[in-house]
Amino acid sequence: MTPRLQFWLVLVLGIAGLYLFREMGPTNYAIGVLTRCLILAIVAIGLNILIGQAGLVSLGQAAIYGVGSYFAAWLALRAGFGFIPAVASGIVAASLVGAALAYPSVRVRGVYLAVITIAFGLIFQNVLIEWVPVTGGTLGLTGIPRGEAFGVRLTRQIYFWVAAGCLVFAFILQYNLTYSRYGRAMRATAQSANAASALGINVANTRMFAFVVSAALAGLAGGLYTFLNLFVNFETFTFFQSISFLLMVIFGGVGTLTGPLVGAGILTYVPELFQEFKEWQTFAYGAMLAIVMFVMPAGIVGSLGTLADRLTSKARSRQSGAWPAADALPKDTTKPSATGSLVADVKGYTIVFGGLTAVSQASMRVEAGKVHGLIGPNGAGKSSLLNLMSGFYTPTAGSMSLLGQDTTGWKAHDLARAGLARTFQNTELFGDMTVLENVLVGFHGHYKTTLIETLLRLPRFGREEKAMAAEAASLLALVGLSDYSDELAKNLPFGHQRRLEIARALATRPKLILLDEPAAGLTHGEIEQLKVLIRLLTERGVAVVLVEHHVDMVMSLSNEVTVLDYGEVIASGPAAQVQDDPRVMEAYFGSGAALEDMRKLAETAGAVA
Numbered sequence: 001m002t003p004r005l006q007f008w009l010v011l012v013l014g015i016a017g018l019y020l021f022r023e024m025g026p027t028n029y030a031i032g033v034l035t036r037c038l039i040l041a042i043v044a045i046g047l048n049i050l051i052g053q054a055g056l057v058s059l060g061q062a063a064i065y066g067v068g069s070y071f072a073a074w075l076a077l078r079a080g081f082g083f084i085p086a087v088a089s090g091i092v093a094a095s096l097v098g099a100a101l102a103y104p105s106v107r108v109r110g111v112y113l114a115v116i117t118i119a120f121g122l123i124f125q126n127v128l129i130e131w132v133p134v135t136g137g138t139l140g141l142t143g144i145p146r147g148e149a150f151g152v153r154l155t156r157q158i159y160f161w162v163a164a165g166c167l168v169f170a171f172i173l174q175y176n177l178t179y180s181r182y183g184r185a186m187r188a189t190a191q192s193a194n195a196a197s198a199l200g201i202n203v204a205n206t207r208m209f210a211f212v213v214s215a216a217l218a219g220l221a222g223g224l225y226t227f228l229n230l231f232v233n234f235e236t237f238t239f240f241q242s243i244s245f246l247l248m249v250i251f252g253g254v255g256t257l258t259g260p261l262v263g264a265g266i267l268t269y270v271p272e273l274f275q276e277f278k279e280w281q282t283f284a285y286g287a288m289l290a291i292v293m294f295v296m297p298a299g300i301v302g303s304l305g306t307l308a309d310r311l312t313s314k315a316r317s318r319q320s321g322a323w324p325a326a327d328a329l330p331k332d333t334t335k336p337s338a339t340g341s342l343v344a345d346v347k348g349y350t351i352v353f354g355g356l357t358a359v360s361q362a363s364m365r366v367e368a369g370k371v372h373g374l375i376g377p378n379g380a381g382k383s384s385l386l387n388l389m390s391g392f393y394t395p396t397a398g399s400m401s402l403l404g405q406d407t408t409g410w411k412a413h414d415l416a417r418a419g420l421a422r423t424f425q426n427t428e429l430f431g432d433m434t435v436l437e438n439v440l441v442g443f444h445g446h447y448k449t450t451l452i453e454t455l456l457r458l459p460r461f462g463r464e465e466k467a468m469a470a471e472a473a474s475l476l477a478l479v480g481l482s483d484y485s486d487e488l489a490k491n492l493p494f495g496h497q498r499r500l501e502i503a504r505a506l507a508t509r510p511k512l513i514l515l516d517e518p519a520a521g522l523t524h525g526e527i528e529q530l531k532v533l534i535r536l537l538t539e540r541g542v543a544v545v546l547v548e549h550h551v552d553m554v555m556s557l558s559n560e561v562t563v564l565d566y567g568e569v570i571a572s573g574p575a576a577q578v579q580d581d582p583r584v585m586e587a588y589f590g591s592g593a594a595l596e597d598m599r600k601l602a603e604t605a606g607a608v609a
Helices: 003-023 028-053 061-078 083-105 111-130 156-178 181-191 193-198 203-229 239-252 259-295 300-312 382-389 412-418 435-442 451-456 459-478 494-506 524-539 551-557 575-579 582-589 593-605
Strands: 342-353 356-367 371-375 397-402 420-422 512-516 543-547 560-565 568-573
Touching: 003 156, 028 061, 028 156, 028 181, 028 203, 028 239, 028 259, 061 083, 061 111, 061 203, 061 239, 083 111, 083 203, 111 239, 156 181, 156 203, 156 451, 181 193, 181 203, 181 435, 181 451, 193 203, 193 412, 239 259, 239 300, 259 300, 342 382, 342 543, 356 371, 356 382, 356 397, 356 543, 356 560, 371 382, 371 551, 382 397, 382 512, 382 543, 412 420, 420 494, 435 459, 435 494, 451 459, 459 494, 494 512, 494 524, 524 543, 524 551, 543 551, 551 575, 560 575, 560 582, 568 575, 568 582, 575 582
Parallel strands: 356 568, 371 543, 371 560, 420 512, 512 543
Antiparallel strands: 342 356, 342 397, 560 568
């Protein structure tokens, strides 16, 4: 089942189910329990965006939920705000707190991020207890007036539909974000921050955006909770409640579309059903969670989805196509630069790690439509120089210009948007995304659709998605991976992963591409195909910097070669000239019999223009 079909099916069936529930004439208690479930599901959806998309775990979500609740309660009780402005203010307050919390948090991950969010939750709970004039202390805020909206008094029966409408809004928001460039950017940063940066994604901003969206939904739920109960106190916003929210997401299925709904529904109603166990209630609840997670480690929806895929998938023969397919390269992938024009000018780049100088006074000029080889023995500083050029390292000294603009010290995502792309020595794919999605991430910096257009699915969004998908398909055809477009990237053979990484880099529409050992792991036939692709790119005016241990490949392709040894440039010039340099022979190839091999390579280099 496609995500779009699943979305509409769940939406229609969900609304129909709520309507049937109301038509059955439920008691006020039953309405109250389901309304509370709907509100908690909104928090779970926000947390699912944070965890399932951005890969960030927050254990302070109950505190953000409390910010929205207390803010709405105080404004309604002390300032006379109505329902809509009070809830809206709670959303804004929670979003601001989420942004403030995210600012230091997005720079750490894993257990460190969890500790920071736990600390925030504990501090917030202590503030609620001790700041009596504002929060009411342990008694909380009581006597909150029942809300009105557009002149309609929000009775419990009407409020049920208000909460349901807000949940529908949150569900649509989750779908529209997930299946857009914003969702792909979140998943990319979660799976490989380095690769995401190299494709023009600002990792810190993307993570902060996920935090703010998650906090805004928690603030919305908090405001709704205030006008459901008409009182708030600290006991609702404890660390245990944060754990409950996390369990809802994990139990339902992290990153799935309907997982938060299933998790919130089950974990809200199970305690109601387990009340008859009395003192064994907690034991029964914990045992149920343990058994379900043991049987369904990906959560209920995630595990069922995996099972359904296995049952419905049809085995089909896949084979990689011939590549490169010259006619498959999108015409607008790169605008040709005049061959020989200066693309990148590196002057005196130096980087020192502690007492170790990895690169020292390295200079290199890279011209459009030409291949610039970068060779040297292991540990010579080749990858370090590429990391300096692509913005992953900040130089200790030196400068670089790209297309005539000083880019010294620029971040990786800024350089990517300026026209510099790269591949990695160890492949950095987004393994849990499809092959097509990997390439689509590469177009991130070229989208013109705004966030509002994306969330509202305005016409330009659809047109742009179709255009980018078509261009991505062309790039996959270029590298012979068309038949693998729906396959998860982690399932590709290693050689195919190399192809995919090149296609993804080309999606940035680069003027300069840095290839870090692209032939590693490729067969002889694939290496020959790679050489053809590199020549095809240079014909389009793209400048290529090639780092490779297959020296014969470098010498046969390169117009210029720079040789590093111990971080210093020991030779630079045309391939034939470099091969005859005694320092290169001694430092890189040794002496004796190896020199004879070097002379044979010179014959190959002589054919290079």
